[in-house]
Amino acid sequence: MSSRANKPDTQADIELRDCLGNIPPRSFIMKAGAGSGKTTSLIKGLSSVIHMHGSRLRKTRQRVACITYTEIAAGEIWRDVGSDPLVHVSTIHSFMWLLVKPFQNDIRVWVSRRIVEKIEALEGKQKDYGPRVQQRTKDKDTRDLERLRRQSGRIAAAKVFRYGTGSNYAKGILGHDDILKLVPHLIAEHPRFRTLFARQFPFVFVDESQDTTTEIVEALKTVEREPGVTFCLGFFGDPMQRIYATGSGQVEAGAKWADIPKPENFRCSTKVLNLANSIRRSGDDLVQTLGQRLGPDGIVPTPEGSAHLFILPADDTRDANLILVREWMAAQTGDNYWRPGDDDQERVKLLVIVHQMAARRLGFGDLYAALNSKAPSAFKDGFLDGSAWPISPCVKFLIPIAIAHNRGRQLDVMQLIRAYSPLLDKDSLVGVSVAERLKELGDLVASISAGIAGNSGATIGDLLKQVHNSELLVLDPSLVSYLDPNAPVPMLPDSNETNDIDDDVDEDDESGKELAAMDAFLACPANQLLAYHTYISERSPFWTQQGIKGAEFNRVLVVLDDAESTHFQFSYEKYLGLKELSDTDRKHIAAGEETTVDRTRRLFYVSCTRALKDLAVVLFTADVEQAKVHIRQLELFEPEAIHTAAVLLGA
């Protein structure tokens, strides 16, 4: 077995084993900070289940389920438990689909009801149209309603229901969102479903539980409470590392559950850990201690490391100053890898929330403006990790396939088609010559690649319409609604226009905002997707696909820059007390709801705690001196580790 399963036991691992060995096994939560080894404990826990209960589980054809955040994490965990078939590791969506797939009749009933609900919601919306609702919103609603009514009439014709990336009920395809709603519904309404679930998987562990939706957490807890079933549920998470608004944050332990603390940090150097603890002081006050690291020759001392803050002017010296910071860090730490080089990605992990000006410089200014400036908040959030529904098919399929095609990696092209496209499914090949279909696919891929990685001048709208019309992908219905042939051709707004709006803006007209954002998005040149992809996969603190979450790097450079930011979910200046809170923030505080400050603190915490040894934080701000005086009082960084441009002069 691999290294993670063989890490030395901590007290938490011993308590976890006690839970698993208890008769009946006891459910638990393990809440612990960054780098505390939660995933390591989870893997050790899975190994313990195999060891303690394996032969019984095998006889009764039962398995242990482990839910993780990404396919990549799932693969790593499964390998860490020796690829044991007793353990089923998967993402939440795949796991939920595995549970629900055999219940085809119940799915059909649910889908019919869901369409009726959607129709009723739209009809209700139409009745309540206020004077400000645009005619285009009304037309779109009418088209959506017609589509839903058509689908409703065709449900009976769907032979089986399958799980896909987007949903198309008439074709029997359920999307991600459907699965996350369907399963909690079946769990809540059908005792038999709860019993069968627990019988199949008597142990269920959830990693990164802070980002698991509240509905799923509650549904799992309902199974755990079912009388007469044996079901051991374990949540591993850290509320301070929640990055999605839909995440449950802190999972509360049930009455008889164990609440297992894990106070050590095995990842960060002493200085980085001190900073991490300081960041949490204004949050939930969780304090971590240095974990004792054991090497083959005994205890390995924790490196002292460093955590520096550079407060620098927010002007056109930014890029030059970032290079000077790296030079300074190299000289200070004696680590040459701080200096820029050809293999820069391997050297320093740069984490930054991009803003309008940077996006323009990096080559995706229009795309940024479309999905940020006046866009609904769900688009802004999902922009930073590629999960927003307009852009997600581009991130998952169109961009990777264009890259693979251009590099001549045919195997990767085919793998992507097999994973995402229904065009090679058995059903879709009935009566079609395979050679013809492959030729059709080849042409489509070439055209997409020319749009994204070539100079065909195609817009994102052109590509998505092509994908939709050829049925290359099943797209999310929200997106389909904009690709309708009757929808007017979108126009690209002037990207140099200042689109900044205050965060106190009226949030009521979300449909109007969505229309405007989608117009701009579909009109964007498709070749901006490549630059955007480079940003999110290399610099975004939110990129979970092969990710920042759970990842660690020797040298981390975190850039805090609110300038021109239209991403009001985050503001480093508000977090650091350099900018006044808005009325909206105050309203949220009064209502006990989370604020920009809470979200930014979590983002800052996740970013800083990726550093194994040395960390440089660069704050670009208008008034450097005032910021320096203020930040010193916060006691986040050690006073001698707070610098201004003066320190860089000799670098």
Ligand SMILES: Nc1ncnc2c1ncn2[C@@H]1O[C@H](COP(=O)(O)OP(=O)(O)OP(=O)(O)O)[C@@H](O)[C@H]1O
């Ligand atoms: N018991 C241990 N002894 C020594 N090192 C450990 C131990 N447990 C974990 N580690 C090491 O600490 C680091 C962090 O572990 P892991 O990724 O499991 O933490 P985590 O709590 O899941 O992190 P995060 O929540 O920040 O993503 C890894 O390098 C891991 O190998």
